[in-house]
Amino acid sequence: MKIHQISLFVENKPGHIVAPARLLAKEGVDIRALYLADTQQYGILRMIVSDWEKAARTLETHGFVVKVTDVLAIFVPDRPGGLADVLEALDGSGINIEYMYAFSDVRGDQAILIFRFADMDAAIARLQAAGINPLASEELLK
């Protein structure tokens, strides 16, 4: 139910994202979702990829500092209110969202929300109780 996301530390300088992207391409790893959280000086490149183990191994052997973090992925209908419905399910639970990002499939009618919660298990329980089922990695990556 939890999805493995890989995060990289990158300096905020021109050309610093090319190297990891090229490495993953060479290994045939597909980047399914990507988000760059940045400050003026540096950033954290978060990715969901077709083969997280291979990606982490490849990047580490090339000297990158990699962190693997569990996140939740949730399908929502790509329409006004899709995100609000999910967030409302968590309202009042006290569960903190450490970060989130979203992407939508232009051809389909679904959007995917990626969440990192301070308490992942509590979040899963709460979402399921509200009838929202986080995706298994096979569903996300198929």
Add this chain to the structure above:
Amino acid sequence: MNAVLESSDVDCHPVSAPDYIPVAQLCEIQLQRLQTVVTRAWQQVELFRSRMQERSLAPQEIRSLEDIRKLPFTAKSDLRDTYPFGLFASPMKDVVRLHVSSGTTGKPIVVAYTKQDVDVWTSVMVRCLAGCGLHHGDIVQVAYGYGLFTGGLGAHYGAEALGATVVPTSGGNADRQIMLMKDFGVTAICCTPTYFLHLIDRAAELGVELKELPLRAGVFGAEPWTESMRKHIESMSRIEAFDIYGLSEIIGPGVGCECRYHQGLHIFEDHFYPEIVDPVTGEPLPDGNEGELVLTTLSKQAMPMVRYRTRDITMILPGRCECGRTLRRIDRIGRRSDDMLIIRGVNIFPSQVEAALLQVEGTLPHYQIVLTREHGLDEMEVQVEVTQQMFTDKIGALQGLHDRLQGALDHVLGIRVRVALVEAYTIVRSEGKAKRVIDRRMS
């Protein structure tokens, strides 16, 4: 199997006998050798003779050890100015070895050894290693660079003469260093402390548990390092870490070394005469006062050094070491008079930066100090590599780390510096001395 030796047993190593010579006898040997070396330099080295003549001083006027204060100093610039052979006191046919040390600017410096000089060098290295508790039967990995740098060959000859098994890995290729250390059951390593830190990191990445290996001692030198680095090294690898001191201009590694009491470094005074002087005025300072270490080679033939200004800041520790050696000790060298950085008028030593970084993370990350000048003002940036342990994928946590580093540096240094978190492995790793400071202010 060898029984584990107690420190008291180890200190009885026969090669260490000269370390315990009665002081009066030691002084006698020192005076006699000083007179010989001064005469030799007077006869063979033009620069030395002309400086003596400027002072109207003749070798015969050196009648006591105190008279050494009358003699002119030798500076690193003298070696550079007389490059390559200007300070040699032996004809080239008697020189069996040349080493070259990279000067920080311009020309390198060359140092020469006769056969006897190499033997003396080997003998002091043997005494260093014996003082660290190493002996026949140890397997010693020498990971100092071999070649023009004195570290590799100096440690090599010493370890071999001690009767140890030498694994001459030289610097570089950390993975192979760790593999051989493990496969050969290496018991001691000689390298720079920074390089050993790198091996600790790399071993962890490779899943090799250094603590489980037979490695029990590290003899670390060629650059200043701190007590906190020692604690870190010892706790991460479960070895005993020794500080060894030396410089090519005097002989190479083996001028002085810690014994198992780790209360300063014993100087092999029968070959190297230590003085401490005020780095500015050159006036001699009493024991227990910090100043610049000045060394005179008492037995060197090919290239005698009289009152060589080492630029290393230390003091002669008063009193006798618990180990019983009569050799005087210098304090560990934390800084060099030419390491000092003056940033916006404030004196800063790289060791202070190190202390601040250690305080925050508990371990020493790879770092580098970059100095620039912007609009006529000095700017100092401390670049710190983000390691696996430090990295979190939350911006807030990284910002917190950044702020803690900033706070510690501001507090220790007393001036505002910039902290930059940089990607792992982007700071160049050195196999010899770590290059911690990049000064772009003049370019």
